[in-house]
Every structure is written in structure tokens, then in C-alpha cells.
Amino acid sequence: MTVEAEAGRLRSEADEPGWEVDPDDEWGVAVITTVGRQLKLRREAVGMRAGEFGAAVGYGEDLVYKVEGGKRIPRQEYLDRADEVLEAGGLISAAWEDVKKVRYPKKVRALGKLEANAVEIAVYQCNSINGLLQTPEHARCVIGAAQPPYSPDDVERMVAARVARRTVFERTPAPALSFVLEEGVLRRPIGGTMVWRQQLERLLEVGKLHNVVLQVMPTHCDTHSGTDGTIELLKFVDGTAVGRADGEFNGRPTSDPKHLRILELQYGTIRAQALSPRESLALIEQLLGET
Template sequence: MDPDDDWGVAVIATVGRQLKLRREAVGLRAAEFGAAIGYGEDLVYKIEGGKRIPRPEYLDRADEVLSAGGLLAAMKEDVKRVRYPKKVRDLAQMEAKAVEIGVYECNSISGLLQTPEHARVLFEAAQPPYSEDEVERMVAARMARQSVFDRDPAPSISFVLEEAPVRRPLGGTMVWRRQLERLVEVGRMRNVTLQVMPMHCETHSGLDGRIELLKFADGTAVGRSDGAFSNRPVSDLRQLRILELRYGTIRAQALPPRESLVLIEQLLGET
């Protein structure tokens, strides 16, 4: 767990404590319990100590072996809520409420548009490297955010992507091809506008980093930018105006949506 995620740490610690109490109540040692549910003794200790997040199947098996009558399995819902990093949960909650979402991405393809394979390659390329469990957790979190496309009524979403990341065959030909297919699929949605910033554009307002804008039904908004306000979320009207001006200028300089899709389809045809 993230050490600053107080609520998440508390939930996982409580779940671990309940598992340990149940195990000890039936007289099972950690090694015996692990063998009974198909997990190692070391993992049992880590989960009971609040150091690891149990998977749903772990809680299901624990419930059966410890004859908990569904009490342990019921904790899956609490665990599910804290499975993803706090900053991802916070962002996903805001995206789930937004009626308008605008994203400019400069160094990679937006997380809302990534395929699982593309996201996994990105996380695996990080230095120092993440553990396999961390990679899987972050990929799952990124994919969970994409439920925003399934909302009804659907929010209005606009993306501006730099041409270079779209052209980069990250993960090899098949991963790249599937990613291009995903861009075309999302770009054709009625509530989505997808644009590409061409490499021949000499300068534009997004050269200092990513921009996000989220607008809500009550008229409020939140924005964030790598190159402004220390990358902190801002809701002050003056600061929001600055981000909206930059994002609007970027959209005006990017290829129109139809031309952007044509470019992506051409790349797809070349793979």
C-alpha cells in the first residue's frame, strides 16, 4: 500500500487482522493454512501483517477453509475499493463525475486510451523496476478508469496526442497494432474527439507537459498541468482560465479529428 494512503492502509490492516484471528481460532499455523488454500507461508504472513493486498480468490478460499460463513469473502468489496493506488482512485472518482473531460498528452498515449498490453510495457520499462505485483496492480487500475466510456449519459471527452508516441511501436508490432486499433475505435465514438498534434508543428502551448481538464454538472471544474501550478489540481477560476486557454490553443493547432483518424488508420495499414 502507499504509505500516505491512510484509509487504504487501515482497510488492509483490518482485513489482515481478521484473517489472522480466524486462522488462530481454528488452530491452524500459517504454513498449514497456506497449504490448505494454495498459497505460500510467506504470503500468508504478509497479508495478515497488512503488507500485501489479498486477491478475491484468496479471501474466497480463506472463507471456505476457516468456515467463516461468508464473513471473510464479504471483505472483497472493501479490498476492491483500495486495490488501486490512492491518486488513481481519486482521479477515477473525479472522471466518473465529470461531464466534460479534456486531455493533452505529450510523452505517451493517454492512460484512458491505452490497451492493457501497452500499459504493461510502459510500467515494465520504469526504472527502478516495479515488482510484478505492482505492475499488475497499476495495469488493473488504469483499465478500471476506462469505465468512463461506458457511462450513460456519456461525458464529452476530447484528447490531443502527440504524433511521436502514436508512431512509436511500443511493445512490438502486435502490441502497437492493437493500440492503434483502440485509438481508431475510441476516436469513432460519438462523444469523443481525438486529435493528433503533427510533428511538423514547430511550437505549441503544450511543450511543457500534460494538461487535464475536468468539468462537472454543477459548473465547477478541476484542472492539472505538468507545466503549471506545480502539477497540483487547481479549481481557482483564474488558474483554470490559463489551462483552458492553453488547451484550446493546442486543439486549434492539432490536426482536425477526421485527419487525425486518417493518420492513425494509415499507420495501422502499414503495420
């Protein structure tokens, strides 16, 4: 790719949604404001105007002002180019580790932190595919269909957050992951044929991982202990745990041992009522063949 083409790509990416700062996210605002201030001070220290700096890093002058003013989240490419142009020795590039987290809503950051530390994760979801299992395209369709609708910027921010959570599958040592999905959800072609095929393929890919147990609750099951909604259980290396269920404890997260035993009983019963992992993958393969 030529320098001109690369610069054009970066400028077009700068206009994409999902990179605005959430004004209600105090930590995020503080991070982006600090990074922007440091960029401005370094730029001015070498005697570069905003327009000159923008041309050097491949972005427009307007975006430079937005980043320096704490109004826009800079991309990793922006920080890397700024580091080179300002000869910062990697200090600006290193800011990406904090900057990238700002794109994710506060609640998702908290959930991601829990998932990143959990040694066991168990989820039953009745009305959709769990976010950890969603492809970016499927997530975009699900989030974009919400009513009232999210802004394009919020949609992209939430999609990025779901994709980021998938790093749980890459951890070493690998956590034990268990998912139970509803057959009816697997038959709903969210996003159309191609998006749905990719989603089914992703489920097969994840379901074959050595640390993942993926099961399907069949629609013909005449006994079902999960009709109250989603159940989530996370266990940690120190023996503590946290869980929540739509139908218990007002849907709030709980660490109470008595509450956790109830959730474990419910989830264990649901797993027993669902298809076996082998039968579940066979069903998903069948559905993929029918699309």
C-alpha cells in the same frame, strides 16, 4: 480445469509482483491489516491451522501468514475461497471492494475518484499516450522503462491502477471525453510491433465511441499552442472544475475560475490546430496498416 491445476494456478499467482502493501499508504495498511486480522480470527474460531486453511483455499501456508499479518494484499479469489471455507456468508468476499483499491497508489486513487465523478474530461498529452487510453501491455512497457527503474511489484501495481481507471468508459451516463495526442507519439513503437498494434487498435476502438473525441496533433503543424506540456481539465455536475498544465501555475491542480479559463483557452486552441476526429482516426488506421 482440475482442482489440482486450479490450485497450482492460484499458488503461482500468489508469487506474482504487485500484491505487496505499500508501507507509506496509511489507509491501505489499515485496510489490509483489518482484513488480515478478521481472517485470522475466523480461521482460529473454526479450529483450522494456517497450513490446513492454505490447503483448503489453494494457497501456501506462507501466504496465509502474510495476508493475516497485513503484509500481502489478498486476491479476490483468495477472499472468495476463504469465505466459502469459513462459511462467512459473503462477509469476507465483500471486503474485496476496499481491498482492490489498496493496489493503486494514493495519487492514482485520488485521480481515479475525480475521473469517476467528472462529467467532462479533456486531456492534451505531448510525450506519451494518456493512461486512460493505454493497453495493459503498453502501460507495462512505458512504466517498466522508467529510470531509475521501479521494482516489479511497483510496476504491476501501477499497471493495475491504469487499467482500473478505464472504467470511466463504462459509466452511465457516459461522460464527455476529449483527447489530443501527438502524431510523433503514435509513431513510436513502444514495446515492439505486437504491443504497438494492440495499442493503435485500442485507440481506434475508443475513438469510435459516441462520447469520445480523439484528435491527433500533426507533426507538420507550423503553429502549436501545446509546447509547454500536458493539459488536463475535469468538470463536474455541480458546475465546479479542476485543471492543471505543465506550463502554468507551477504544474499544480487549480480550481480558480481565472486559471481554468486560461487552460480552457489553451486546450481549445490546441483542438483547433489538431486534425479533425475523422482525419485523426484515418491517420491512426494508416499507421496501423504500416506496422
